[in-house]
Amino acid sequence: xxxxxxxxxxxxxxxxxxxxxxxxxxxxxxxxxxxxxxxxxxxxxxxxxxxxxxxxxxxxxxxxxxxxxxxxxxxxxxxxxxxxxxxxxxxxxxxxxxxxxxxxxxxxxxxxxxxxxxxxxxxxxxxxxxxxxxxxxxxxxxxxxxxxxxxxxx
Numbered sequence: 001x002x003x004x005x006x007x008x009x010x011x012x013x014x015x016x017x018x019x020x021x022x023x024x025x026x027x028x029x030x031x032x033x034x035x036x037x038x039x040x041x042x043x044x045x046x047x048x049x050x051x052x053x054x055x056x057x058x059x060x061x062x063x064x065x066x067x068x069x070x071x072x073x074x075x076x077x078x079x080x081x082x083x084x085x086x087x088x089x090x091x092x093x094x095x096x097x098x099x100x101x102x103x104x105x106x107x108x109x110x111x112x113x114x115x116x117x118x119x120x121x122x123x124x125x126x127x128x129x130x131x132x133x134x135x136x137x138x139x140x141x142x143x144x145x146x147x148x149x150x151x152x153x154x
Contacts (some may be wrong), residue, residue, distance in 0.1 A: 005038055005053050007078040008060045013069035014048040020070060021050060024063050035062045043086040051078065051086065095151075096128065102149040104130075109142065113152065117141060 013022050021040045028037045037060070039053040048071075048118045054060050057073070064070045078086070096102060100116045112131035118141075126146040131139040 002154065005055055007083055008052045008054060008057065009074040010050045010052055010060065010064060010076060011071040011074055012048055012050055013071065017042040018068040019034075020067060023067050024052075027061055027067070035059055037063050041042070046086070051083070075141070096149055098144060101133070101152045102128075102130065103152050104148055106148045107152045108146065109144070114142070114149075118147075120133055121146075 020124050028035045052060050061120050113133045116128050118129035127143050129141050
């Protein structure tokens with residue numbers, strides 16, 4: 001038995017990460033000692049990925065086989081610095097508030113500048129109501145995901 005645990009990345013269907021983690025936890029618990037998974041977690045602000053702490057690749061294969069929404073085990077093992085980087089991603093979240101000037105970074109309005117006029121939704125599904133500043137027509141409110149916006153420094 002190797003005493004050193006490793007961290008593996010597993011690709012799953014986006015939005016099903018918590019459900020899959022619970023299914024794997026139940027499977028590991030029911031097969032006491034047969035599958036050696038030490039921990040499983042969803043990295044902050046990443047969709048469709050779980051990080052699994054295990055002794056061997058085989059343990060990860062056993063834990064995820066026949067689990068619905070599981071896609072594949074990504075090649076390689078995460079180094080300590082890779083793991084730290086994954087955990088840091090969640091800390092650097094930019095706060096966007098009503099009245100801020102933002103740039104749209106994805107979607108059909110990409111590259112356009114807008115003003116945030118309202119924010120609505122839950123923690124993971126926040127949306128902003130924006131008015132495009134560059135619009136040649138009268139300003140029309142547009143609802144867009146917060147993840148598609150970047151705060152502009154002016």
